[in-house]
Amino acid sequence: MRSRSPCSRARAWSASWAYCCGLSPLRLCDVNMRRSLPRRSDRLDGGQGMAESAQAAGRPGERGGATRLEAFVDAAFAFAVTLLVISVDAIPDSTAALVAALKSIPAFAACFAMIAMFWASHARWSRRHNRDGVADVVLSLTLVFTVLVYVYPLRLQFGVFFAWASGGWLPYPMAFDGTADVSFMFLVYGLAFASMSLCMAALYGQTWRNRGRLGLDAATRAEVVGELAIFGWFTAVATASVVAALTTPADDTSLRVGLPGMLYALLGLTGPVNLLAVRRAGAAAAVRRAPVAAAGVLVTGTDTGVGKSLCSVALLHALRAQGLRAVGMKPVAAGCEPTADGLRNEDAVALLQASAPRPSYADVNPWALPEPTAPQLAARAAGVRVELAPVLAAHARLAANADVVVVEGAGGWLSPLGDGIEHADLARALQLPVLLVVGLRLGCLSHARLSVQSIEADGCRLIGWVGSAVDPAFERRDDYLDLLRAALPAPCLGVLPHAPAADPALLASNLAPAASAIAGTR
Numbered sequence: 001m002r003s004r005s006p007c008s009r010a011r012a013w014s015a016s017w018a019y020c021c022g023l024s025p026l027r028l029c030d031v032n033m034r035r036s037l038p039r040r041s042d043r044l045d046g047g048q049g050m051a052e053s054a055q056a057a058g059r060p061g062e063r064g065g066a067t068r069l070e071a072f073v074d075a076a077f078a079f080a081v082t083l084l085v086i087s088v089d090a091i092p093d094s095t096a097a098l099v100a101a102l103k104s105i106p107a108f109a110a111c112f113a114m115i116a117m118f119w120a121s122h123a124r125w126s127r128r129h130n131r132d133g134v135a136d137v138v139l140s141l142t143l144v145f146t147v148l149v150y151v152y153p154l155r156l157q158f159g160v161f162f163a164w165a166s167g168g169w170l171p172y173p174m175a176f177d178g179t180a181d182v183s184f185m186f187l188v189y190g191l192a193f194a195s196m197s198l199c200m201a202a203l204y205g206q207t208w209r210n211r212g213r214l215g216l217d218a219a220t221r222a223e224v225v226g227e228l229a230i231f232g233w234f235t236a237v238a239t240a241s242v243v244a245a246l247t248t249p250a251d252d253t254s255l256r257v258g259l260p261g262m263l264y265a266l267l268g269l270t271g272p273v274n275l276l277a278v279r280r281a282g283a284a285a286a287v288r289r290a291p292v293a294a295a296g297v298l299v300t301g302t303d304t305g306v307g308k309s310l311c312s313v314a315l316l317h318a319l320r321a322q323g324l325r326a327v328g329m330k331p332v333a334a335g336c337e338p339t340a341d342g343l344r345n346e347d348a349v350a351l352l353q354a355s356a357p358r359p360s361y362a363d364v365n366p367w368a369l370p371e372p373t374a375p376q377l378a379a380r381a382a383g384v385r386v387e388l389a390p391v392l393a394a395h396a397r398l399a400a401n402a403d404v405v406v407v408e409g410a411g412g413w414l415s416p417l418g419d420g421i422e423h424a425d426l427a428r429a430l431q432l433p434v435l436l437v438v439g440l441r442l443g444c445l446s447h448a449r450l451s452v453q454s455i456e457a458d459g460c461r462l463i464g465w466v467g468s469a470v471d472p473a474f475e476r477r478d479d480y481l482d483l484l485r486a487a488l489p490a491p492c493l494g495v496l497p498h499a500p501a502a503d504p505a506l507l508a509s510n511l512a513p514a515a516s517a518i519a520g521t522r
């Protein structure tokens with residue numbers, strides 16, 4: 001949540017000013033954003049620059065290169081600005097004509113700022129939340145359509161405003177025939193402004209609807225509410241102006257001409273409206289979710305069946321040996337048996353039994369899917385859609401009574417946890433570093449390096465890796481460990497020897513360095 005600084009009022013007013021002038025292309029307040037892995041097929045850079053783009057984006061999880069939709073929207077906005085420029089009638093052929101042309105600059109600049117503000121708003125939404133669903137595409141294209149349709153009315157509106165404000169020194173761009181014409185101009189302008197604002201509000205509405213699946217944290221949710229408040233406020237003010245233009249009595253000239261325009265002064269309250277909404281949403285989230293001081297780690301592997309569960313259970317024992325309250329979690333388990341108590345998964349039961357204090361099964365394993373296959377398939381077979389919201393809630397309950405929560409993934413790093421949900425989404429939503437379990441067998445060098453590349457490209461933090469001797473016949477295991485130590489950018493935090501049917505508690509001492517590193521993240 002944001003802090004309430006003494007200068008927040010000043011910030012609110014400057015925020016209003018910046019938004020209304022279109023000078024705030026990026027967020028006014030900095031909050032960590034978390035979003036899902038970009039779909040590589042959509043990327044114009046062909047996905048080659050994942051690492052660079054994730055770094056260039058500056059925040060973990062932000063999208064780097066542009067999708068085709070983003071490229072189209074950018075091009076359309078650029079075209080709209082071009083329309084403004086070429087609407088200057090002809091090349092001046094005298095000093096007087098040049099001065100007259102220069103006098104159109106204020107209107108052009110204001111209109112440019114307005115269009116730039118909507119472009120920047122869309123770019124900001126797109127980079128952080130866009131999933132290119134049908135609704136996202138339709139709303140984005142509607143925004144483009146509206147901008148292109150209204151580009152000239154916007155220009156005329158601003159031209160008239162500057163002519164009026166300069167007492168006629170700047171030229172009127174159109175002739176007026178009575179107050180009806182002025183009302184009509186406000187009507188068109190108000191409709192344009194309201195339509196564009198409504199499109200942006202609807203895009204953020206989409207983000208809000210999908211907040212669970214996107215795994216947005218409390219701060220990001222509060223920010224989305226803030227953006228909704230901004231564009232909702234814009235829409236309300238423009239609609240009020242339209243209503244005023246339509247309903248003020250025709251015989252009251254000053255009211256008819258003045259009221260629709262004066263109502264736009266209310267845009268000066270945009271900053272306070274935004275801050276109020278963000279604070280209320282942030283406060284509500286804080287009440288729902290008590291601050292969590294627990295440390296944690298997301299255990300992933302170079303593949304399924306490489307020893308993530310063995311490692312996670314042994315890690316719980318190692319953490320407990322350091323005097324910590326350590327609980328395990330298997331958020332999504334594909335492969336559950338029906339029991340008298342409900343569906344039960346082997347990994348989740350082992351994690352639960354190694355946990356102290358003992359949590360409820362439902363919190364350890366919020367998504368218990370019967371079929372032992374990819375979680376997406378298992379979820380479809382069970383007729384459910386995996387979402388992150390129950391996972392976040394269960395994790396918060398576990399963390400409230402623990403010093404450390406060890407979260408085991410499903411399959412490898414790029415095995416989706418559900419439709420549209422990646423391990424990276426989980427790591428970001430829970431703000432967990434990642435521990436990679438490398439199944440020591442022929443081929444693991446490539447699997448380990450690819451996994452590390454992918455974890456880093458997703459903007460997640462690799463705390464280290466653990467070797468697990470899954471293959472008893474693997475003769476070059478020690479040589480491979482040397483190669484892995486040299487090749488991987490994070491430290492080796494333990495090696496589990498080949499120990500079939502071993503009690504994980506006996507392997508805890510092998511993971512003491514891992515336990516210390518994880519406990520140190522508190």
Ligand SMILES: Nc1ncnc2c1ncn2[C@@H]1O[C@H](COP(=O)(O)OP(=O)(O)OP(=O)(O)O)[C@@H](O)[C@H]1O
Binds near residue numbers: 309501
């Ligand atoms: N170091 C080891 N020594 C002996 N057996 C091991 C070792 N590591 C893993 N195994 C065995 O390999 C099998 C798979 O291990 P485990 O269940 O820990 O894998 P996992 O990565 O958690 O798989 P999943 O993706 O299904 O969760 C188990 O039977 C386990 O006992």
Ligand SMILES: C[C@H](N)[C@H](N)CCCCCC(=O)O
Binds near residue numbers: 371372374415416
């Ligand atoms: C069923 C299995 N033991 C795991 N629970 C799920 C493994 C999912 C692997 C998905 C993939 O192919 O990457």
Ligand SMILES: [Mg+2]
Binds near residue numbers: 308309310347408
């Ligand atoms: Mg497992």
